[in-house]
Amino acid sequence: MDDKAKSRQYFNGHSSTGINRNGYWSHDYKATTAVLLDHKVTNHIDIGCGNGAFLAYLHAAAPEITIHGLDYSAEMVSRSRERLSCADIVEGDAEKMPLPDEAFDGVSCHMSIHHYPHPEKALIVFRSIQLRM
Numbered sequence: 001m002d003d004k005a006k007s008r009q010y011f012n013g014h015s016s017t018g019i020n021r022n023g024y025w026s027h028d029y030k031a032t033t034a035v036l037l038d039h040k041v042t043n044h045i046d047i048g049c050g051n052g053a054f055l056a057y058l059h060a061a062a063p064e065i066t067i068h069g070l071d072y073s074a075e076m077v078s079r080s081r082e083r084l085s086c087a088d089i090v091e092g093d094a095e096k097m098p099l100p101d102e103a104f105d106g107v108s109c110h111m112s113i114h115h116y117p118h119p120e121k122a123l124i125v126f127r128s129i130q131l132r133m
């Protein structure tokens, strides 16, 4: 099994445990949301969205923003979809983004990129889908 498959297996097993259940990352979600609102983002994607914790936070704070998520773990995708029926959640690899270029005006990636075997490929992808600053 390669590193990416091991990562997927690991996160499939953790989709229901609530990775952020103690709110460890809430301050980061708050700061990211403030930046997105400041830049008047309208169509946002969270890469490595996990079980949708950040997207749920963002949606509660700014329901006018259209939200999308992408995750490599099918179980995480399933949890996100259950949690956020209003969001478009896609199963896929951040290193080979299965979405069109320049489709979003906001991109976040929270506690996920360090799990990618080739993060430089994901950075190229993030650039191609463009973060307005």
Ligand SMILES: C[S@@+](CC[C@H](N)C(=O)[O-])C[C@H]1O[C@@H](n2cnc3c(N)ncnc32)[C@H](O)[C@@H]1O
Binding pocket: 007, 008, 011, 012, 019, 020, 025, 047, 048, 049, 050, 051, 052, 053, 054, 070, 071, 072, 073, 076, 092, 093, 094, 095, 109, 110, 111, 112, 113, 115, 116
């Ligand atoms: C520590 S969790 C963080 C989840 C979420 N961002 C949050 O704030 O709760 C890392 C997530 O990255 C996802 N991930 C790992 N490798 C990935 C890849 N190559 N492409 C997309 N997602 C990936 C995992 O499946 C997992 O859901």
